[in-house]
Amino acid sequence: MVVNNVKCVKIVVNLTIMKQSLLEFWHFLQSPKLLKINKDKKMLKRDFLTLFLLNVLFAIVLMLVYELFLKLKLIKEYDSWDVFKELGIFWGLLTGVLFAPLLEEYLFRWHLRKRSVSIYFWFLSIAVIVMSNIEDIRLNVLIFTIGLGVAVFSQAMLKKQGQTKQAIFWHTFYPFLFYFSALVFGFVHMSNIKGLTLEDPSFLFYISSQIVGGLTMGYLRVKYGLIYSILFHACFNGFALGLALLFI
Numbered sequence: 001m002v003v004n005n006v007k008c009v010k011i012v013v014n015l016t017i018m019k020q021s022l023l024e025f026w027h028f029l030q031s032p033k034l035l036k037i038n039k040d041k042k043m044l045k046r047d048f049l050t051l052f053l054l055n056v057l058f059a060i061v062l063m064l065v066y067e068l069f070l071k072l073k074l075i076k077e078y079d080s081w082d083v084f085k086e087l088g089i090f091w092g093l094l095t096g097v098l099f100a101p102l103l104e105e106y107l108f109r110w111h112l113r114k115r116s117v118s119i120y121f122w123f124l125s126i127a128v129i130v131m132s133n134i135e136d137i138r139l140n141v142l143i144f145t146i147g148l149g150v151a152v153f154s155q156a157m158l159k160k161q162g163q164t165k166q167a168i169f170w171h172t173f174y175p176f177l178f179y180f181s182a183l184v185f186g187f188v189h190m191s192n193i194k195g196l197t198l199e200d201p202s203f204l205f206y207i208s209s210q211i212v213g214g215l216t217m218g219y220l221r222v223k224y225g226l227i228y229s230i231l232f233h234a235c236f237n238g239f240a241l242g243l244a245l246l247f248i
Contacts, residue, residue, distance in 0.1 A: 021050035032178035035223050044224050051216050059209045066205045075202035081192045096241045101233035108185045109221040109229050123151040125184050182214030
């Protein structure tokens with residue numbers, strides 16, 4: 001009886017701790033901003049595990065709804081890129097658990113604590129999005145050059161402003177930057193689905209998990225540092241690839 005009571009207390013305590021992590025994450029999403037790096041390892045462990053479970057549960061629910069919509073023939077099914085078929089098990093795992101997290105976190109999350117780099121990320125991402133819909137190589141080079149030029153000009157103009165105006169700008173701009181980064185991260189993964197375009201609303205089923213993951217990893221990057229967003233990315237990819245191997 002005493003043992004059962006102790007277990008119940010531990011469960012309640014753990015749920016309370018997880019609830020606190022979720023509330024802090026939710027409050028951050030309501031108004032994203034730069035945070036002072038948190039070095040509390042207990043808090044890091046709490047947030048990491050709670051958010052990992054959140055992402056796994058979201059992915060599972062999304063998959064179940066997706067399967068239901070497929071059976072009801074409300075959406076069209078697309079073939080996805082098979083990493084194991086294309087690269088083999090060893091290189092598939094290495095790519096998903098090591099190479100992809102490192103590359104994608106530096107590309108999509110590193111700038112979240114680098115104000116000057118964020119300007120370049122914003123304008124170059126917009127340029128690349130426009131380029132993805134254009135096949136003319138010369139026009140794409142021109143668009144990229146314009147994006148880079150606008151980024152350089154904007155950065156130079158911002159530096160001329162006083163500290164107060166810069167602080168106001170970043171406070172106002174940062175939420176847009178944070179969400180934009182997560183959205184771009186999600187949309188980039190559409191390339192993993194053969195034939196999928198924005199014309200088919202079902203694209204939301206294929207990228208929602210990545211967008212939620214982008215928000216989560218962005219939060220970890222801002223609160224604890226880039227290494228932990230990379231680690232989270234690697235763990236989630238490892239979990240997903242492990243399930244894929246089991247089904248294979």
